[in-house]
Amino acid sequence: MREDVHRLxxxxxxxxxVAVVDTERGSASKYVGLNGWQFDTIQPDRFSPLSLVEILGVAAGAGYGAILIDSLSHYWMGTDGLLEQADRRKHGTNSFSGWKEVGPEERRMIDALIAYPGHVVVTMRSKTxxxxxxxxxxxxxPRKVGMKPVQHDGIEYEFDIVGDLDHQNTLTVVKTRIHTLNKAVIPLxxxxxxxxxxDWLSDGDQVPSIAEYRSRALAAGTGDDLRALYREVEQNRLLAGPTIDLSGEPTVLGDLIxxxxxxxxxxxxxxDEVDAVLAELNTADTLDSVSTIGRRLGKRVEMSPRGGEIIAxxxxxxxxxxxxxQEAIHA
Structure with a gap:
């Protein structure tokens, strides 16, 4: 059996x-049902960085708690990958001009990986x-100094755990934020x-999930509410979190807001918004506050089927x- 078993x-x-992005010609599908594992796969044939952002958005919207990308190297050297895109977009012989255009798309892909609302397991091919x-x-x-992932230099620093998996399926942790796994050697x-x-994740501070932020964004009644929510999401570094828009199309949380x-x-x-407005009107204690509610809602009242209730x-x-x-009348 290949290393796929241990990744799965x-x-x-x-x-x-679990969702599997299988770039290795359907190899993961061979293991469906093994050890009771059930997972869904997608087999892309093109590997632009923004296409992976879309896949992550669909997976997030469908509620997959873990996603396995086997392998991320295709998004570097595969068809439509970063190398090909940078070469395609360069101006003349200036190769750096292509990277200037592709760089933001690569950053968007990495940010979406980091902000995915679940666990992300990524494999990369390696070269000595x-x-x-x-x-x-x-x-x-020559002296061998280790294994280098087939991806952009420094990509390994984006992840919480990085390890080398040898042919005996032994994982050697080479970089981690989990102190108990520092330099660990883990067979199988x-x-x-x-x-x-x-255990390590449970020790951290809890922040709202991307699904919770999406629900709050959809329920927000004003631009001010959404701007405040955007700042909170930005503070928690989840603007690039993959999600879906109102039409079910993949996007990221910041763009949705x-x-x-x-x-x-x-x-x-x-x-729900109409009910909230009616409750707010019933407790309004000045004429100015009623007028403020009306200005805030604007033409949305006229467009709403229950707009007449609000006007009344x-x-x-x-x-x-x-x-x-009555007290004033009797006085």
Whole structure:
């Protein structure tokens, strides 16, 4: 069996809903049902960085708790990958001009990986890295210094755990933020490693999930609410979190919030929003506060099927606030 088994074992131990981005010609599908594992696969044939952002958005919207990308190297050297895109977009012989255009798309892909609302297991092909040194006789000789992932230099620093998996399926951790795994050597990584990862994650501060932020964005009634939510999401570094828009199309959380803010003046009020406005009108204690509610909602009241209820409630409230109190009449 190939190393796929242990990648799938880890992903399946991290979540009961697993999606696999299989760039290796359908190899992962051979293991569906093994050890009771059930997972869904997508087999892309093109590997632009933005296409992976879309895949992550669909997976997030479908509620997959773990996603396995086997392998991320295709998004570097595969068809439509970063190398090909940079070469295609260069101006003349200036190769750096192509990277200037592709760089933001690569950053968007990495940010989406980091902000995915679940566990992300990524594999990368590797190549042996050598340095040339002088031996005791003064001769130049190569010395093996380790394995280098087939991806952009420094990509390994983006992840919480990085390890080398050898042909005996032994994982050697070479970089990690989990102190208990520092320089660990783990034969046949699987459920035990997943338990350590979960224990470490449970010690951190809890922040709302991307799904929770999406629900809050959809429920927001004003541009001010959405702007405040955007700042909170930005503070928690989840603007690039993959999700889906109102049409079910893949997007990222920051773009969704911005789009909703632009759409608010042209969007009818939902039933929940109407109920909230009616409650707000019933407790308004000045004529100015009633008028403020009306200005805030603008034409959205007219576009809403229940807009008449709001107009009637606002009129009644203004009448009540304009009428002299019974105490004043009897005084």
């Amino acid at each position: 074992a880890l992903a399946s131990a991290l979540s009961d809903r 890295e050598y340095v040339i040194e002088e031996d005791s006789r003064g001769r130049k000789v 990584p699987g459920p035990e490693l997943a338990d350590q990862i979960r 911005n789009q909703l803010a632009q759409d608010i003046p042209h969007r009818p009020l939902t039933d 409630a606002a009129t009644a409230r203004k009448t009540a606030l304009s009428s002299p109190s």
